[in-house]
Amino acid sequence: DIVINGDGIPLAANNIHLDKGIIYSASPNPFNNKLEIKYGVFQEAKVSLFVYNIEGKIVAELDKQQLNPQKYEVIWEPESNLANGHYFIALKINDLQVDYMKVIRQ
DSSP: OEEEOTTSOEEEESOTTTTTEEEEEEESSSBSSOEEEEEEESSSEEEEEEEEETTSOEEEEEEEEEEOSEEEEEEEOOOTTOOSEEEEEEEEETTEEEEEEEEEEO
8 A cells, every 4th residue: 555645745655665576366375285376577687486484484485586577477386294374475576575475275
């Protein structure tokens, strides 16, 4: 959300880095064996896509490469011994986290 005063001047923004990239969707959510993640990159950059557990530990590195501006898709098939629970997909552009999404494994 962006907060703008009566003169049209931005006062605050919750997602100030969404001009660099965004996670469009992660489905199905909740998921079991497979999760399809769609994301976009809006400038040529070093892009990383990670999955973190609720404790903040990386459980999967889904992508890490130099990418051009466009939409991308990746399929995550976690190990069968990965616990059910809440996970976070994080999109980093040039080592700056620009977006994240919570997903649930059941």
